[in-house]
Amino acid sequence: MIDKKILLELDFYKTLSLIKDFTSSSATKKAIEAISPFDEFEEASRTLKEFEEMQEGRSLNILSFPDISELIERSKKEGVIFEPAELTQFLKVLEVLENISSSVEELLNFSFLSQRIKTILGTNLSIGNPKLLEILENTVDEEGNILDSASSYLKYIRKQIKNTEERIKQKLEEMLNRADIQIFLQDRFITQRNNRWVIPVRMDSKGQVRGVVHDVSRSGETAFIEPEEIIPLSKKREELLIEQRVEEIRILKEVSFEVHQISESLKRQFNLLVYLDKMLSIYRFSKKFNASVPQLTKEITINLINARHPLLMLTTEVVPLQLELKNKKVLVITGPNAGGKTVTIKTVGLLTAMALSGLPIPASSSSVIPFVRNIYVDLYHEGSIEEHLSSFASHIVTLKTILEGADSESLVLLDEIGTNTDPEEGSALACAILEELKNRGSLTFATTHLSKVKIFAATQEDIEIASMLFDEATMTPLYKLSIGSLTPSYALEVAKRYGFPENVIRRALELKGTQDREIYELMKELERVKKEYNERLEEVEKIKNKILAEKDKLEREIIAASENKKKIIEQAKKEAQEMLIKLKKEINFLYEEAKKADRKRLREISRKISELSKQFSSEKSEHQEKIDPGDFVKIKNLNLSGKVLTIEDGRAKIQTDSIQIETEISELEKVLSPNMHEKTKSLGQFVLTSEGSSPKYGEFLPEKLDIRGMRVDEALSIVERYLNELSLKDLSRGLIIHGIGKGVLRDSIREYLKEHPLVKAFTKGNPDEGGDAVTVVELK
Structure with missing residues (x-):
C-alpha cells in the first residue's frame, strides 16, 4: 500500500478535492476522500473500465441528496421513530433513486458496470421503493413538516384547531373594538405569548382587563393578557393540540416502521447512489481537465502523451509533458532552476497514483502507466526540527527508507539527488544510488544540477538522460522535456540577465574554470552528432517504409492482375462457349437447309x-x-x-x-480409313449397311438401314438422317430393317413415317425383303 504521506506530497488529495467540487452529496465527498491506489492490478484495471463504460452510456442526472447513512443505521433498530425532518431526508433520497432507476437499467447493459451494480445491490436489482415514496410524499414536505394528508384524523383535528383559533381571534377582535377595553390598551393588535393568544394592555391598567398575564414587554410598559372570555376556547385549543401531537406520533411510528422494514435494501440502494454520483463527479472532472483513461500495464514502462498537472491547469496555461521510457528504467533530468524539473517528476507521480486509483488522468488515452505497488518520493529536503536533523541528514533518512523498500514494482522520484552536502561526495553518493535502483529494476526519475551526476547518467547504457529545454537567446525556460539531451544549469547566465553585478559574474566565471564548459561543449557536440544520426536514421527508415510500401503495392497489383487475368480467361471461356453454341446452332440450321x-x-x-x-x-499446332x-x-x-x-x-x-x-x-x-460398319454419332452421319459387302469410305449404299436392337428415340434420330440422305441423293426408295420382336420399334417407326414431310408412302417389305420385319419407304 502506498503511504498517505507520499500521496500528500504528490498533491493527490488536492486533486481529489477538485473532484469533490462536482458531487451532489456530502456522502459522495466522503467516498471520494476514501479513494486511494489499489493493491491489485485487476482492481485498478476494472475500475478504469467501469469509468470508460460510464462515459459511453452516461445518461445520469443526479440531483442533490442528503447523507442518510447514519439514519439508515438507526433504521435497523426495532421501534425507531424518526422526526419529520429526518423522514424528509429519506424522501429526498428516494426521489433521486426513482429519478435514476431507468438510467441504472441502461447501465446494466455494460459488462463491468453491471458487475459493480450487482455487487452493490445483491440479488434485488430494482431501484427505488414506490410504496414508501408514496407514503413519505403524503406524510412530510420538503421543509420537514407533517402534512394534513398523513391521516384523515390528523386533517380533522387540524381543522378543529383552526376553527377554534378563528373563534379566539374573532373574540379578541371584538374586545379590541369595545370602548371599555380600548382605553386600557397599549396598542390594537393580537399576538401570541407562550403559545396563548393575548392582547397588549398598559402596565398601569392591567388590573382593569380581567385575564391571565402571559408576558411583559422589555420596556415594562406593556402586559400581554389573555382575557378570561377566551380561556375556555384556549383550553379547548390546547386539548386539540395534544390530540394532534398524539396522532403525529402515531403517524411517525408507522412510517418509521416502514423505513425499518426496508433498511437493508435502502442501504444498498443508497450505496449505489453514492457510487454513481462519485463516477459522475469523476466524469465531470475529466471533462473540465481533459482527462482520459490511460493504458494500465504490468510492465515497468511509461509513456506520457500531452500530460498536465491538474492543479497547475487551474492557474496557468500548462505546456504538455511528453515522456517515454522504452528499454530503460532510470531517467535523470537536468536543466535550469525553475525550468520545470520538479513539476515533471511530480506530474509523473501524481498521474501514476491517479491511474492506480482507477481515475482518468489529464493526458492522452494513448498514454501508458505502469502498475506499481509502491511509490517512493524524496521531493523536499528541509530539516526536521523535532528530530534536530540537518537538510542532508533528512535527505539521507528518506533515501535509506527508499533503498530498503524499492524493488522492480516501485516508482521512485528523487528531486535534486546528492545536494545539501559536499558536491564531490554528494555526486558520488547520487551515482551509487541511481546505479543501485537501476540494478533493482525500479522505475526511477531523478533531477540534478550536479555535473558529475549528469555525466555519469549520460555515459551509462541503462540510464536515460533528459533536460528541460531553455531558450538561450532570452534566457527563459521553455518547460519542455527533451529525452536524450544534456544542458547546463545556466545559473550565471540567468543571474546576469537579472542584473547581477558584472564584476561578480566575471569573477564567478573565472572561478568556475573552463573544464565544465568544455565538457558541456563536448556533450553538445555529441548531442548534435546524435541528432544528425537520428535524423539520417529516420530518413533511412522513411526510405525503407517507402520501399516496403511500394513492394506491398506491387504485390497487390500482381495479385490484382492475376485475379483480373483469371476473370478475363473465365469471361473469354464463357464467350467462346456461347459462340460455340451459337455456331453449332447455325451449322445445324445450314444442314437442315441443305436437306431441302x-x-x-x-x-x-x-x-x-x-x-x-x-x-x-x-491455335495452330507446331507440327502440321x-x-x-x-x-x-x-x-x-x-x-x-x-x-x-x-x-x-x-x-x-x-x-x-x-x-x-x-x-x-x-x-x-x-486420320486412318474409317470402318463404315462402326456406328457413329458425328454431326451429319448415320449408319448404312449392305449385306455381303464392305463399302469403301465415300460410297453410298442406300438399300437398307438396319436399326435392330436400338431404342426408339435413338432409332428415330437415325431414321430422320437416313430420310434426309435419301432426299439429298435424289433417291425415291429406301428400306428400314427394324425386326418384329414385340412390335414396339416397328410401330413407332411407322407412326413416325406417317407425319414425315419427305415420305410419300410406306409399306411392309416383300417376303424376300423380310416381310413385316422391314418397312419400305417411298419418298416424294
Whole structure:
C-alpha cells in the first residue's frame, strides 16, 4: 500500500478535492476522500473500465441528496421513530433513486458496470421503493413538516384547531373594538405569548382587563393578557393540540416502521447512489481537465502523451509533458532552476497514483502507466526540527527508507539527488544510488544540477538522460522535456540577465574554470552528432517504409492482375462457349437447309460451313502433318470426316458422306480409313449397311438401314438422317430393317413415317425383303 504521506506530497488529495467540487452529496465527498491506489492490478484495471463504460452510456442526472447513512443505521433498530425532518431526508433520497432507476437499467447493459451494480445491490436489482415514496410524499414536505394528508384524523383535528383559533381571534377582535377595553390598551393588535393568544394592555391598567398575564414587554410598559372570555376556547385549543401531537406520533411510528422494514435494501440502494454520483463527479472532472483513461500495464514502462498537472491547469496555461521510457528504467533530468524539473517528476507521480486509483488522468488515452505497488518520493529536503536533523541528514533518512523498500514494482522520484552536502561526495553518493535502483529494476526519475551526476547518467547504457529545454537567446525556460539531451544549469547566465553585478559574474566565471564548459561543449557536440544520426536514421527508415510500401503495392497489383487475368480467361471461356453454341446452332440450321436445297445451293452451304468452321479452329499446332489428295481427314472442331479430293493454294476440297466442303489445310487432321460398319454419332452421319459387302469410305449404299436392337428415340434420330440422305441423293426408295420382336420399334417407326414431310408412302417389305420385319419407304 502506498503511504498517505507520499500521496500528500504528490498533491493527490488536492486533486481529489477538485473532484469533490462536482458531487451532489456530502456522502459522495466522503467516498471520494476514501479513494486511494489499489493493491491489485485487476482492481485498478476494472475500475478504469467501469469509468470508460460510464462515459459511453452516461445518461445520469443526479440531483442533490442528503447523507442518510447514519439514519439508515438507526433504521435497523426495532421501534425507531424518526422526526419529520429526518423522514424528509429519506424522501429526498428516494426521489433521486426513482429519478435514476431507468438510467441504472441502461447501465446494466455494460459488462463491468453491471458487475459493480450487482455487487452493490445483491440479488434485488430494482431501484427505488414506490410504496414508501408514496407514503413519505403524503406524510412530510420538503421543509420537514407533517402534512394534513398523513391521516384523515390528523386533517380533522387540524381543522378543529383552526376553527377554534378563528373563534379566539374573532373574540379578541371584538374586545379590541369595545370602548371599555380600548382605553386600557397599549396598542390594537393580537399576538401570541407562550403559545396563548393575548392582547397588549398598559402596565398601569392591567388590573382593569380581567385575564391571565402571559408576558411583559422589555420596556415594562406593556402586559400581554389573555382575557378570561377566551380561556375556555384556549383550553379547548390546547386539548386539540395534544390530540394532534398524539396522532403525529402515531403517524411517525408507522412510517418509521416502514423505513425499518426496508433498511437493508435502502442501504444498498443508497450505496449505489453514492457510487454513481462519485463516477459522475469523476466524469465531470475529466471533462473540465481533459482527462482520459490511460493504458494500465504490468510492465515497468511509461509513456506520457500531452500530460498536465491538474492543479497547475487551474492557474496557468500548462505546456504538455511528453515522456517515454522504452528499454530503460532510470531517467535523470537536468536543466535550469525553475525550468520545470520538479513539476515533471511530480506530474509523473501524481498521474501514476491517479491511474492506480482507477481515475482518468489529464493526458492522452494513448498514454501508458505502469502498475506499481509502491511509490517512493524524496521531493523536499528541509530539516526536521523535532528530530534536530540537518537538510542532508533528512535527505539521507528518506533515501535509506527508499533503498530498503524499492524493488522492480516501485516508482521512485528523487528531486535534486546528492545536494545539501559536499558536491564531490554528494555526486558520488547520487551515482551509487541511481546505479543501485537501476540494478533493482525500479522505475526511477531523478533531477540534478550536479555535473558529475549528469555525466555519469549520460555515459551509462541503462540510464536515460533528459533536460528541460531553455531558450538561450532570452534566457527563459521553455518547460519542455527533451529525452536524450544534456544542458547546463545556466545559473550565471540567468543571474546576469537579472542584473547581477558584472564584476561578480566575471569573477564567478573565472572561478568556475573552463573544464565544465568544455565538457558541456563536448556533450553538445555529441548531442548534435546524435541528432544528425537520428535524423539520417529516420530518413533511412522513411526510405525503407517507402520501399516496403511500394513492394506491398506491387504485390497487390500482381495479385490484382492475376485475379483480373483469371476473370478475363473465365469471361473469354464463357464467350467462346456461347459462340460455340451459337455456331453449332447455325451449322445445324445450314444442314437442315441443305436437306431441302438443290445441288447449287449445296455448294453455297458448303462454303458457308467452311467459313464457320474457321471460327472453331484453335491455335495452330507446331507440327502440321502433310496431307495429300486421297487422304482421309477430319475437319477440326466440326467433327466431320471425309476424303481429300483436291488441294490448291493451301485449301482442300473434302468429300464427306453427304456434301463437299472447302477449308484450310491447317484445319485438317489426317486420320486412318474409317470402318463404315462402326456406328457413329458425328454431326451429319448415320449408319448404312449392305449385306455381303464392305463399302469403301465415300460410297453410298442406300438399300437398307438396319436399326435392330436400338431404342426408339435413338432409332428415330437415325431414321430422320437416313430420310434426309435419301432426299439429298435424289433417291425415291429406301428400306428400314427394324425386326418384329414385340412390335414396339416397328410401330413407332411407322407412326413416325406417317407425319414425315419427305415420305410419300410406306409399306411392309416383300417376303424376300423380310416381310413385316422391314418397312419400305417411298419418298416424294
